Amino acid sequence: MSEVKEREKGTRLDISHFTGRQVLELLACTRCGECIQWCPTYTQYPVDVEAERDAITPLDKITTLRSFLLGQYTGPLGRLFGHRAPDDAGLERYATGAYGCTLCGRCQVVCPVGINTRELWIAMREQLVDLDRYPAIMDHLRETVGTYHNISGDPNETRTGWSANLAEVPASLDRQKGAEVVYYLGCVSAFYPMVYSIPQAFVPIMEQAGVSWTTLGGEEWCCGFPLTIAGMGADTVELARHNVAAVREIGARTVVTACPSCYHTWRHEYPRLVGDLGFQVVHSTEFLRDLIRAGRITLQGFKDPITYHDPCDLGRTSGIYDAPREIIQAIPGIQFTEMQDHHEYSLCCGGGGDVEMANAELAQAVGQQRMLQAQETGAKMIVTACQQCKRTLLGAARRAKIRIRTIDISELVWRAMQG
Amino acid sequence: MERLIIFWIVHLALLGLFGLEMLILAWIWLGARVPGLPRDAWRGRKLRVIVGRVLRGIFSRRIGTFVKALVLDGLVHRQLFRTDKLRWFAHSAVFWSFLLLGILSTITGMTVEFLNPHPEHSQSPIVFPIHHPLIEAIVNMDHPVTAVLNEGLSLILLLGLLLIVWRRYVQRDAQLRTRGPDTAILVLLVVIMVGGYMLEAFRFLAEGVPAYQAIFGPLGYGLALLLGFLPLSQEAWGGIHFWFFFAHFASVSLLLFYMPFSKFFHTVMSPLVVALNAVEESGGAA
Numbered sequence: 173m174s175e176v177k178e179r180e181k182g183t184r185l186d187i188s189h190f191t192g193r194q195v196l197e198l199l200a201c202t203r204c205g206e207c208i209q210w211c212p213t214y215t216q217y218p219v220d221v222e223a224e225r226d227a228i229t230p231l232d233k234i235t236t237l238r239s240f241l242l243g244q245y246t247g248p249l250g251r252l253f254g255h256r257a258p259d260d261a262g263l264e265r266y267a268t269g270a271y272g273c274t275l276c277g278r279c280q281v282v283c284p285v286g287i288n289t290r291e292l293w294i295a296m297r298e299q300l301v302d303l304d305r306y307p308a309i310m311d312h313l314r315e316t317v318g319t320y321h322n323i324s325g326d327p328n329e330t331r332t333g334w335s336a337n338l339a340e341v342p343a344s345l346d347r348q349k350g351a352e353v354v355y356y357l358g359c360v361s362a363f364y365p366m367v368y369s370i371p372q373a374f375v376p377i378m379e380q381a382g383v384s385w386t387t388l389g390g391e392e393w394c395c396g397f398p399l400t401i402a403g404m405g406a407d408t409v410e411l412a413r414h415n416v417a418a419v420r421e422i423g424a425r426t427v428v429t430a431c432p433s434c435y436h437t438w439r440h441e442y443p444r445l446v447g448d449l450g451f452q453v454v455h456s457t458e459f460l461r462d463l464i465r466a467g468r469i470t471l472q473g474f475k476d477p478i479t480y481h482d483p484c485d486l487g488r489t490s491g492i493y494d495a496p497r498e499i500i501q502a503i504p505g506i507q508f509t510e511m512q513d514h515h516e517y518s519l520c521c522g523g524g525g526d527v528e529m530a531n532a533e534l535a536q537a538v539g540q541q542r543m544l545q546a547q548e549t550g551a552k553m554i555v556t557a558c559q560q561c562k563r564t565l566l567g568a569a570r571r572a573k574i575r576i577r578t579i580d581i582s583e584l585v586w587r588a589m590q591g
Numbered sequence: 592m593e594r595l596i597i598f599w600i601v602h603l604a605l606l607g608l609f610g611l612e613m614l615i616l617a618w619i620w621l622g623a624r625v626p627g628l629p630r631d632a633w634r635g636r637k638l639r640v641i642v643g644r645v646l647r648g649i650f651s652r653r654i655g656t657f658v659k660a661l662v663l664d665g666l667v668h669r670q671l672f673r674t675d676k677l678r679w680f681a682h683s684a685v686f687w688s689f690l691l692l693g694i695l696s697t698i699t700g701m702t703v704e705f706l707n708p709h710p711e712h713s714q715s716p717i718v719f720p721i722h723h724p725l726i727e728a729i730v731n732m733d734h735p736v737t738a739v740l741n742e743g744l745s746l747i748l749l750l751g752l753l754l755i756v757w758r759r760y761v762q763r764d765a766q767l768r769t770r771g772p773d774t775a776i777l778v779l780l781v782v783i784m785v786g787g788y789m790l791e792a793f794r795f796l797a798e799g800v801p802a803y804q805a806i807f808g809p810l811g812y813g814l815a816l817l818l819g820f821l822p823l824s825q826e827a828w829g830g831i832h833f834w835f836f837f838a839h840f841a842s843v844s845l846l847l848f849y850m851p852f853s854k855f856f857h858t859v860m861s862p863l864v865v866a867l868n869a870v871e872e873s874g875g876a877a
Contacts, residue, residue, distance in 0.1 A: 187622040200860035205766035286868040
């Protein structure tokens with residue numbers, strides 16, 4: 173694990189970080205190990221550090237936490253059965269496991285008990301933040317988001333920088349009141365030039381379809397997802413309030429985003445944090461699908477054979493598998509092949525769970541594995557529906573020298589519209 | 592002192608200890624967060640809210656989803672069946688046999704003490720003797736049905752255990768992580784099952800059960816035939832049976848004592864969690 177914060181560190185767990193359901197799930201784990209072979213970071217972790225590698229497995233994290241709790245709360249009785257209260261070494265190992273996870277949620281799909289692992293891992297991280305046992309880089313993330321309201325540390329007013337390359341900058345780009353749709357870019361699309369191409373494709377599609385749209389411009393703040401999954405969910409409330417208020421000020425009826433993590437946060441976390449939003453939240457794949465269904469955009473065709481990568485936060489976390497495939501199948505003459513792992517079994521790109529921040533090499537290794545699966549299909553392009561997936565897969569392909577291009581589904585649609 | 596008197600005294604004390612362990616687990620569980628309540632809510636308040644939600648769940652349409660998932664996924668394990676039939680068989684063999692043997696033992700114990708048609712064989716001060724073929728069959732361990740049920744279920748359980756041991760220690764599936772607690776549970780289960788057969792053989796020898804009756808417990812009977820070659824009197828076998836009964840009882844009690852704090856507790860919790868997950872997926876609050 174990367175450098176862990178050096179501050180006053182606690183060792184006593186606070187069980188109220190976990191729900192009653194999660195405690196039952198800890199006791200329900202059968203130790204069958206089904207999760208291990210499906211864990212993308214475990215399979216890509218360097219094998220020469222077997223103990224550290226094992227700490228990453230879902231099985232180990234659950235067993236360790238259960239043992240910690242029984243050891244802490246039952247004293248001599250628990251010790252009689254081999255359970256030990258958490259100590260420095262144990263918590264260090266446990267933190268390695270908790271932050272070495274991409275939160276892809278594949279373990280949840282294959283778990284015979286159906287343990288809601290993703291939420292459990294996030295609760296574990298919250299506990300570790302409470303004990304000041306988390307990678308130091310997470311503090312940098314928290315400070316950056318708190319100061320600049322984005323993850324890159326760039327001035328937030330430059331969020332529309334990607335629009336400079338548009339043939340014509342739309343008049344409605346920045347906070348146009350009365351717009352029906354707010355396009356929420358998310359930090360990655362707004363600040364990482366590598367994926368500027370996503371908004372640069374999505375905006376012309378909306379323009380051609382005659383959508384009344386705008387963005388929040390410099391008033392778009394980070395959705396809070398990176399903090400939530402880092403175990404710093406409490407810091408998300410202010411971000412949620414600001415973003416929701418900004419959309420309400422525009423008066424939009426719909427928020428659309430091409431980022432599955434932002435989508436999940438807006439759709440599922442924000443109502444929990446700020447109550448009823450008063451507008452709908454859709455992902456770009458749902459939005460584009462609806463435009464196609466309504467005949468508001470016309471697809472001409474696409475030549476290159478493609479495959480599709482299900483982003484974890486769009487598929488497993490949010491349950492959206494069909495919309496992107498419906499879009500792809502709507503393109504005349506498309507040659508589409510699924511990869512070995514797809515839908516709920518889809519392999520992670522490695523870009524989730526803030527792993528990239530704590531262990532960039534591990535994230536790249538997972539991404540390379542995914543690109544190899546794409547290569548097996550004979551596709552020339554891997555299409556995804558997530559800016560972070562695109563960024564990670566592009567990097568992985570470059571490092572592994574795999575000649576497959578990665579594009580977002582918005583780019584696919586835009587190209588298919590042009591024929 | 593009578594064997595069964597000692598048994599009941601110790602058994603009730605151990606049940607009390609098991610209950611205490613369950614209370615400790617419940618106390619830990621109630622320390623966890625309950626959605627909709629402040630994190631630091633008092634345990635009693637949490638319990639009230641949970642009981643209320645459970646009762647509302649029982650009297651709602653969600654109960655159908657709960658029961659269906661409990662049976663198909665929690666007890667029949669259809670996901671495991673689809674994944675690997677051999678693993679499913681091993682797991683089911685152990686789970687179902689253990690559960691049914693437990694139920695059978697409880698029914699037998701209660702019947703012997705409280706409904707025994709031969710009250711002189713009961714240790715209970717209150718007996719309501721019932722003369723019925725079913726009761727006669729339950730209290731008589733050598734009755735063909737009782738003997739076949741006990742021995743058959745034990746054999747299936749032992750077969751399941753052997754498959755699990757083979758997979759974990761011989762085949763060494765890559766996904767398995769065998770640690771001390773995994774071995775402890777398996778050793779306990781094997782000791783209990785093998786001990787059960789030995790106890791049966793000792794009883795055949797101690798009580799001089801005739802072959803036409805003992806044959807319904809073929810493994811125990813076969814073992815008794817082998818042991819019968821030893822130069823021991825029936826009285827000596829009686830002594831061995833007396834003490835081995837307590838050794839067997841101790842191994843079962845140890846499992847019961849260990850269960851709440853071990854991975855074996857999943858046999859209770861996983862069906863519950865599977866069913867709760869199904870309710871949540873169907874749109875209800877679990």
